[in-house]
Amino acid sequence: MNPNELGRRQFMRHAAAGAAGAAAMRLCGPLGVRAEGAPRIKVGLMLPYTGTFAPLGTAQENGGKLGGRDVEISKVDDESEPGKATDNINRLINRDKVDVVIGTVHSGVAAAMIHVTKAAGVLHIIPNAGLAAATGPLCAPNIFRTSFSNWQSGFAMGSVLAGRPKVRKVVTLSWKYAAGEEFVKGFRDGYGKGGGQIVKDLWVPFPNVEFQALLTEIAALKPDATYAFFAGAGAGKLLRDYAQAGLKDKIPLVGPGFLTEGVIAAAGPGAQGVETCLHYADGLGTKRDDAFRAAYAHSFNSTPDVYAVAGYDSGLLLKAGLGAVNGDVGKKKQIWVAMETATIDSPRGKWRLSKAHNPVQDLYLRRVVGTENKYVSVAVKALDDDPAMKNACKMA
Numbered sequence: 001m002n003p004n005e006l007g008r009r010q011f012m013r014h015a016a017a018g019a020a021g022a023a024a025m026r027l028c029g030p031l032g033v034r035a036e037g038a039p040r041i042k043v044g045l046m047l048p049y050t051g052t053f054a055p056l057g058t059a060q061e062n063g064g065k066l067g068g069r070d071v072e073i074s075k076v077d078d079e080s081e082p083g084k085a086t087d088n089i090n091r092l093i094n095r096d097k098v099d100v101v102i103g104t105v106h107s108g109v110a111a112a113m114i115h116v117t118k119a120a121g122v123l124h125i126i127p128n129a130g131l132a133a134a135t136g137p138l139c140a141p142n143i144f145r146t147s148f149s150n151w152q153s154g155f156a157m158g159s160v161l162a163g164r165p166k167v168r169k170v171v172t173l174s175w176k177y178a179a180g181e182e183f184v185k186g187f188r189d190g191y192g193k194g195g196g197q198i199v200k201d202l203w204v205p206f207p208n209v210e211f212q213a214l215l216t217e218i219a220a221l222k223p224d225a226t227y228a229f230f231a232g233a234g235a236g237k238l239l240r241d242y243a244q245a246g247l248k249d250k251i252p253l254v255g256p257g258f259l260t261e262g263v264i265a266a267a268g269p270g271a272q273g274v275e276t277c278l279h280y281a282d283g284l285g286t287k288r289d290d291a292f293r294a295a296y297a298h299s300f301n302s303t304p305d306v307y308a309v310a311g312y313d314s315g316l317l318l319k320a321g322l323g324a325v326n327g328d329v330g331k332k333k334q335i336w337v338a339m340e341t342a343t344i345d346s347p348r349g350k351w352r353l354s355k356a357h358n359p360v361q362d363l364y365l366r367r368v369v370g371t372e373n374k375y376v377s378v379a380v381k382a383l384d385d386d387p388a389m390k391n392a393c394k395m396a
């Protein structure tokens with residue numbers, strides 16, 4: 001398989017976020033009685049699609065409603081290709097004339113989308129991409145994120161290791177693109193508080209997965225832990241290679257939750273015991289999460305992961321906005337204010353948005369046990385975003 005093909009596959013799993021966004025419309029149910037003849041709400045999904053995206057169509061057919069109105073869904077496959085992003089988002093806005101855009105996964109694609117949605121004043125909900133600037137210098141009244149900033153999960157893992165007196169020396173290993181650099185910055189900010197040292201940052205060009213030379217370097221550096229960001233198939237390969245290189249039992253591998261999210265089966269024994277931090281975990285054991293998981297399993301015949309929850313939360317946030325105006329998409333400012341001030345009763349725990357429109361949320365420490373990213377503890381309670389980004393956000 002060539003690296004580009006691998007890169008595309010790495011994001012296949014994440015497409016579930018969009019599926020769940022549509023699922024949310026079904027799971028949330030109608031908000032009220034539909035006004036006869038009221039126009040449909042047009043939702044544009046711009047995501048990395050795959051053939052496994054069938055649940056979307058199902059959700060639409062089952063009559064998703066928002067603000068009491070029927071929902072019409074337009075889809076564009078963004079292929080995780082920043083170079084095609086501007087054309088793709090323009091297609092949704094100019095050709096399909098959508099009222100709302102939901103997307104996407106890849107930070108580079110999301111950045112290009114934001115430039116267009118910001119100028120057009122079209123409501124834009126980001127269900128995954130964690131790029132710092134989205135809720136920093138690029139922030140806008142119509143741009144909202146329901147997932148996370150990359151910094152947040154890095155910071156949480158850094159804070160956990162900062163609290164472990166035996167972990168004095170850490171090496172980081174990550175894909176070299178915007179998101180990877182932000183995951184490492186967050187880790188550095190969290191870990192630095194404990195007085196430990198990051199002895200080296202190692203990088204792999206995105207979407208390559210050739211780790212051998214770097215694993216040899218890690219073995220020579222002998223850190224107390226390796227912190228790594230990879231996702232999807234890239235993460236699965238790193239977990240396998242790390243174990244095969246004989247490092248797993250000597251130098252614990254940790255990371256933001258994407259390192260193990262959706263790849264436990266593919267990683268085999270290499271994933272077992274690996275600790276990560278994320279805003280969702282298996283086995284939270286709350287009534288809210290148990291109900292969501294049961295409903296999701298019933299609808300999609302699979303177990304929800306963080307991507308499913310982020311998509312679901314996009315539906316909840318949109319519901320809060322459109323519910324406040326009875327689905328009248330013309331009342332833009334009222335919709336944005338309702339979204340801004342909503343408390344989202346998410347399966348992952350209640351959260352609200354910061355002034356920059358990024359979730360302020362609990363970050364969990366998880367450990368891979370069997371097929372699950374099992375809840376261990378709350379790593380950081382109600383974590384806000386990187387202060388540097390918050391300060392850089394000037395809402396127009």
Ligand code: PHB
Pocket residue numbers: 014105106107108128129130131150179231232258
């Ligand atoms: C991102 O590009 O922001 C990104 C991609 C995949 C992840 C997380 C973040 O799993």
